[in-house]
Amino acid sequence: MTSLPGGSDHGGSATESHPPVCARCGNPADGPRPATWTCSVENGVRHFFCDICSRENLRAIEGRLDSSWW
Template identity: 70%
Template sequence: MTSPPGDSDHGSGSAREPEPLVCARCGARAEAPQPTWACSVENGTRYYFCDRCSRESLTAIEGRLDSAWW
């Protein structure tokens, strides 16, 4: 779990290196936001999921829906 740059209130005024995104499920890392990654906010905490984990989760969710939903 990481936050994008500028997402904290440290107030030091110094530029920080952006932290890499880390997939909350498999631990894959990305140095910059990826358009295929998913972001989820759960209980006020931001979680990122890589494209593979996002796709697997979506498939599992869709598999539990009645056909009327899709």
């Protein structure tokens, strides 16, 4: 199993009915999570990051990936 119970790799779950808020800057999405936002699962908890924070921290984000991802 590669996903958390109740989760989905195709757009989330029923528990994500409200627009997400960026876990870094607090910027709310204007509806469903935009495709430009980044999703990270840390300690079993899903975090969303807006496109601005994702771009500003791209090196740190990529630096955490195993070499098999790149």
